[in-house]
Amino acid sequence: MTDEMRTGSEWEGEGRRPSDYPGSGESPFARSGFRPVDESVSQDHDHGRGGNGEDASEAASHQEGDRGPVDHGEERREPDREEGGPYAAGRSAPGFGDVPSSGEAVSRPVTVMPMYGPTPPPPTRALGLGPDWAPPPVPGSGGGVGAGGNRRVPRLSTLVVLGMVIALxxxxxxSVGTYLLTRPDDSGTDPSYSLETAPLNRVERAPDSVAGVAARVLPSVVSLDVQGARAAGTGSGFLxxxxxxxxNNHVVAAAVQGGEIRIQYNNRKTSIGRIVGRDPGSDLAVVKPDDDYGMPQIPLGNSDEVQVGDPVIAxxxxxxxxxxxxxxxxxSLNRPVIAGGESGAxxxxxxxxxxxxxxxxPGNSGGPLVNSAGQVIGVNSAIATLSESMTDQGGSIGLGFAIPVNHVRRVVEEIINTGSAKTSRIGIRIDVTYTGxxxxxASEAEQGLSPVEEGGPxxxxxLKPGDIILEVDGTAVQNSQELIVLIRSKAPGDRIQVRFQRGGQELTTTVEVAASSVPVPQPS
Incomplete structure (x- = not known):
């Protein structure tokens, strides 16, 4: 049997492929004589071939190729596949040059596609041509044909599972990256640590609160920097x-002999000041600045209305x-305090x-002591310390002393009016040896001075020499210092009640306080 007459099964049985065909390399199955199983011609198997073995239609196509595609489509008759017919069950289907077993010509309707034109679709029932043969892929479908000839498409469940795995x-x-970047180390640091922002709510302070009082009083308080020829110091004051x-007198005393006083206000502005007058006996002084920059004055209160336990602000x-x-x-009130004395009486x-x-x-001296209304009730002047040296003064131990403002008011008025202040006195000398x-x-004159000044208060x-004074205005006196403090706290012209003892009998008298033009801090 020639190669043209071999069927596909016979080719495959011999292990040959179309590429094995000798000659020009053209596969015999590419020739027009090889037709799909469902195609046939209306003539015998050998009809339609020219002398050179070409199909008549193909020859015609070659002859008219330069005129464009020739439509060879014509309707053919196809016998039904009835039982006993040429294509009955059990008989091999024609193809690859085979003819029906009966030798009859097969008459089937067939549409012959043009030789030149669009690629025809694949036959619906093409026989396999070997392990390396397969129907052409559907245009636009891409590659990838499975073993069964179908394109492999992943299932929806597979895609869902794959997406979940990727997301996980x-x-x-x-998470691991975030932990590695933000995990605290052994040093206790934490890069992600932060505190909440500051609240924006405004807190209102009551006028009589410490903050409210301080806000009103601070603009009236000043700092004093004193430079003298032999000493210097700092202190406070108020307008x-x-x-x-x-x-205080002891704040500005260094500038008496050619010194300078520089005043600094609460707004940081400064001015030079000069001493108007001072009273060493009450440790008070008045300074006049060159410029006060319009700073407010502070109101003065009434120290006689102060009671123990009242809140105060220094x-x-x-x-x-x-x-x-x-x-x-x-x-406490009416606490007798004696300060100074380094330079004499x-x-x-x-x-x-x-x-x-x-x-x-130290440095608070001269500043105001105010009540809850912001009024001055005293001038801070002295503190008690555990140190016995005045040059090595310690800090506060909770024992501070202020000059009552009623006494301050009188002394300041006298200084501004006259340049000096009178010292209150009653004209007596005290027996410092008495301990009862x-x-x-005193009972006897000393250095030509009588114990009771003749014609004095x-x-x-x-009052006579040897009398023992027990009380002044109802306040008991225990020593000479307390008596001097009580007398000095009175203004000249004030009348005081004195209870005294003479020969074992207690008597009472009224004394009008007098004044000394020269402030001599001695018993009087």
Whole structure:
């Protein structure tokens, strides 16, 4: 049997493929004589071939190829596949040159596609041509044909599972990365740590609160920097009516002999000041600044209305720290305090003081002690310390003393009016050797001075040498210092009740306080 007459099965049985065909390399199955199983011609198997073995239609196509495609489509008859027919069950289907077993010509309708034109679709029942043969892929479908000739498409469930796996892996990787970046180390640091932002709510302070009082009083408080020829120091003060500044005598004493006083206000502006007058006996002084920059004055209160336990506020410049505010209460009243004395009797101050536990330190001297209404009730002047040396003064131990403002008011008025202040006195000398109850008037003259000044306030009230003074205005006196403090706290012209003892009998008299033009801090 020639190659043209071999069937596909016979080719495959011999292990040959179309590429094995000798000659030009053209596969015999590419020739027009090889037709799909469902195609046939209306003539015998050998009809339609030319002398050179080509199909008649193909030859015609070649002849008319330069005129364009020739439509060879014509309707053919196809016998039914009836039982017993040429294509009955059990008989092999024609193809690859085979003819029906009956030798009859097969007449089937067939559509012959043009030789030149669009590629025809694949036959619906093409026989396999070997392990390396397959129907052409559907146009636009891409490659990938499975073993059964169908394109492999992943199932929806597979895609869902794959997406979940990818998402899970990404989440795990992200979590691990975040942990590695933000995990705290052994040093206790945490890069992600933060605190909440500051609240924006505004807190309202009551006018009588410490903050409210301080806000009103601070603009009136000043700091003093004093430079003298042989000494220097710092202190505090406060503005009163007329632009005057009240302070302590011991704060400005260094500038008396050609020194300078520089005043700094709460707004940081400065001015030079000069001493108007001072009273060493009460440790008070008045300074007039060149410019007060319009700073407000501070109101003065009434120290006679102060009671133990009242809240107080101390404001000043301790250790040069201007604008310092401390709080406390009134610890005691009429506390006799003697301060100074380093330079002699003229520098000794006798103060009937207000005691407070508000912190008062060096530099607070001259600053105001105010009540809850923001009124001055005293001038901070002295503190008690555990150190016995005045040059090595310690800090506050809760024992501070202020000059009562009623005494300050009188002394300041006298200084502004006359340049000096009168010292209150009653004209007696005290027996410093007496140790009993009360204070005893000296019995004998000393250095030509009588124990009771002739014509003085005590003499006019009937007091005599040797009398023992027990009380002044109802306040018991225990030593000479207390008596001096009580007398100094009175204004000249004040009348005081004195209870005294003479020959074992207690008597009472009224003494009008007099004044000394020269402040001599001696018993009087």
């Amino acid at each position: 892996v990404a989440s795990v990787v992200s 009163i009516k007329g632009g005057y500044i009240v302070t 404001i000043g410049s301790p250790l040069g720290l201007s604008g310092t505010v401390t709080t406390g209460i009134v610890s 003229m520098d000794t101050s006798y103060i009937n003081a207000i005691q407070t536990d508000a912190a008062i330190n 109850e009360g204070v005893r008037i 005590a003499d006019k009230a009937g």
